[in-house]
Amino acid sequence: MRRPLRSTAVSAVVVLLLTGCGSSAPAAGKTLNVYAAASLQAPFSDLASEFEDSNPGVSVQLNFAGSSDLATQIIAGAPADVFASANPATMERVSDEGLLASPARVFATNVLTIVVGEGNPLGIDSLDSLADPAVSVVLCAPQVPCGSAAETLQQAAAVSLNPVSEESSVTDVVGKVSSGQADAGLVYVTDAKAAEDSVDAVPINEAKQAENLYPIAVVRPGNLATEFADLVAGERGRDVLSAYGFGDQKQ
Amino acid sequence: MNAAYSGVPRWLIAVAAAGALFLVLPLAAIVLRVEWLRFGELITSDSSTAALLLSLQTSATSTVLCVLLGVPLAFALARTRFWGQRVLRALVLLPLVLPPVVGGIALLYTFGRQGLLGESLRILGVDIAFSTTAVVLAQTFVALPFLVLSLEGALRTAGTRYETVAATLGARPTTVLLRVSLPLVGPGIVAGAVLSFARALGEFGATLTFAGSLQGVTRTLPLEIYLQRETDADAAVALSLVLVAVAVIVVALAHRIQEGDAREP
Amino acid sequence: MPVSLECSARIDARNVDVRLSVATGETVAVMGPNGAGKSTLLGVLAGLVRPDHGSAVLDGKTLYDGGASLPPYARGVGLLAQEALLFPHLSVLENVAFGPRCAGVPRKLARARAHRWLGEVDAASLADRRPASLSGGQAQRVAVARALATEPSLLLLDEPLAALDISVAPMLRRTLRRVLDGRSAIIVTHDMVDALLLADRVIVIDGGRIVEDGPTRSVLERPRSSFAASLAGVNLITGTTVPDGVLTPTGLHLAAMMDEELPLGEEAAAIFSPRAVAVHRARPTGSPRNVLAVTITDLEQHGARTTVRAGHLSAEITTASAAELDVEPGVEAFFSVKSAEVSVYLR
DSSP states (O other), X not given: OHHHHHHHHHHHHHHHHHHTOOSSOTTTTEEEEEEEEGGGHHHHHHHHHHHHHHSTTEEEEEEEEOHHHHHHHHHTTOOOXXXXXXXXXXXXXXXXXXXXXXXXXEEEEEOEEEEEETTOTTOOOSTGGGGSTTSOEXXXXXXXXXHHHHHHHHHHHTOOOOOSEEESSHHHHHHHHHTTSSSXXXXXXXXXXXXXXXXXXXXXXXXXXXXXXXXXXXXXXXXXXXXXXXXHHSHHHHXXXXXXXXXXXXX | OOOSOOXXXXXXXXXXHHHHHHHHHHHHHHXXXXXXXXXXXXXXXXXXXXXXXXXXXXXXXXXXHHHHHHHHHHHHHHHOOOTTXXXXXXXXXXXXXXXXXXXXXXXXXXXXXXXXXXHHHHHTTOOOTTSHHHHHHHHHHHHHHHHHHHHHHHHHHHOSHHHHHHHHXXXXXXXXXXXXXXXXXXXXXXXXXXXXXXXXXXXXHHHHHHTXXXXXXXXXXXXXXXXXXXXXXXXXXXXHHHXXXXXXXXXXXXXXXXXXXXXXX | OOEEEEEEEEEGGXXXXXXXXXXXXXXXXXXXXXXXXXXXXXXXXXXXXXXXXXXXXXXXXXXXXXXXXOOGGGSOEEXXXXXXXXXXXXXXXXXXXXXXXXXXXXXXXXXXXXXXXXXXTTOGGGTTSOGGGSOHHHHHHHHHHHHHHTOOSEEEEESTTTTSOTTTHHHHHHHHXXXXXXXXXXXXXXXXXXXXXXXXXXXXXXXXXXXXXXXXXXXXXXXXXXXXXHHHTOEEEEEEEETTEEEOTTSOEEEOOOOSOOOTXXXXXXXXXXXXXXXXXXXOOSSSEEEEEEEOOEEEEETTEEEEEETTEEEEEEHHHHHHXXXXXXXXXXXXXXXGGOEEEEO
């Protein structure tokens, strides 16, 4: 993990030297390491390039993986400047180690939605309609985040679903629905939006009861890190994130 | 017996040792990584035993299917001549080199609810989506070439001289097949079946894509390992070791059968 | 004698075109050089090779005729090959009982019959053995019993003794002589002894055609083909009759003592013994001999005598004179033979 980071940093420095920039700007040749949950890949890529544009000479190095894996890396000493997790519990693990330089703040939310085949052939309109034994439903396995969210939601809504399959990943749930093998599935709104070409989304009234919160925190103190976290949690960040289907906690 | 001179250069032994190490080291790593204190508890949990039993049951069923379909296929390829035979042989062996995921997608568009045969199957009242049948289909798809390949080889090596003699002794083709050909290539069939079983046991990609994953129904041992990895790495490692152990037993069995076969004149 | 088998076959791919018959109870030896089509003939009769043209009738049953062809298992034709090919997974007794079982004979009866046939070939004691534990001679003995247990209308034997040790072949040959007596059979062999001891008649096939067909003794005594001549150990030159001998197509004139008045211009064979041939390095002059210019192809020494071969001709001289002549393969030499040593007959 470290080697590619370093070599990219080195090449960034080389590029800067060759172009003759960086003699006056104080941030010249600086690299910001952002560790973010895999589901944030699209909005964070957009935000990172905006950040680079407004801070000449700064290179944002994005590292996407499962939140839990990232936390383990940071605890093991990985050089993260900013950490954005897909759930508060994982952020707490890092916080408990005393590794956070700023308090964590929730910058986005994600909720579950029903995905159905294009055109919604069975006319599914609520979580209750998924309990019909004639409807084959695919969920994520309880061991993975989207599955545990689905369990929480079922409890909150007092609905009990009998899935025909418990997949290990959101991709597999969407795949089963888009191929017509299953009639419906439960995934995050952001996943449904990313797959909107092949599946239709049906909103769930009770969705808020299993809301997933995304906290962000600065790990290694520094102006750039704080600025990036502010960008993500601020007005601009909200716009970009909502374009990809993420919700705003304040709403 | 010790050969006085092997004729093999020493440097080759060194490279061979590196190759062997490359294969053996990861297995040793698994053994070293196992939490032995929790091992028994990890592999006897409900989900683990359900996955192991399902794996053994579906692999055994797939193996039977492989024998029933593969033996006639191997005979047709080895003992008859027909138009397009070479193309058919290449196609039959294709699942050997295809990524299993591709096999799963292909099965999905064949037997899936919206697949080629899905509609006809549904009219017949058969819905194999997310059923154990789907797992067996996926395993059979990837394992069948192993049986066909090893049996076709055995048939070619055996030749048809005994069959010719049997015919001149008055045996009809079915009698020749049952009383001469099958007993003669029996060890080849068993070895092929063992290989098919091993392949079916390890099947992951096609099952995940085609059959889904539900405890006791479609979640075989490899799928269980993949899922356990998300939350309990120790359980995943322990189950991996179980799978390795079963595979080792199967491979040893196949080896013994083939050695026994070679000792026959 | 009533005819058992009447057959004709043309196989274009192997350039074979033959027609032959076998009388009931008659054993016919088929001989000929390698690749002459002998095994192809057996394959056609057994139903393993489909002829392009021809027909065969065996004891009133049509084996094949044009496009129609009986499968091997329905022909009543037994086949015994060079190798015993006993089924390795069956005991000796089960091997012999295999044929009767296929014919629908109940198990007990089939085993009884197998025991009887094993007795016929002096192999009764082997009944419970596994084929892998048998010697080559024992295995072939069992194979004979197995072939006979089906009681075939015609038995085909493809060089049945060729793969055996010289020490065990004579014993099995005696067994074959006994069991082939009075049985319709065709035996392909390279060994003249087989033809003499086992067969009533010899057919010589060369280049896919039957070149000789007659009682074993007369074929060997008066060969009409170079193959039969080499079997009989004599030199043979073919041509047409002229007043004092034979003229070959290449213009060679071979003088002979004509022991009978032969019509002129007829196809004839001239034979002479290798022992009657003298070898020279230079063309001999002034003697009433036939002189043939040859190139030596092979020398074969057996003790005091050496056979000098030149193509299909051979001379047998003392090893001492062979050494003196300093002949070796590739050397140009001359064979001479007195006309009194050459006999001529019509082909």
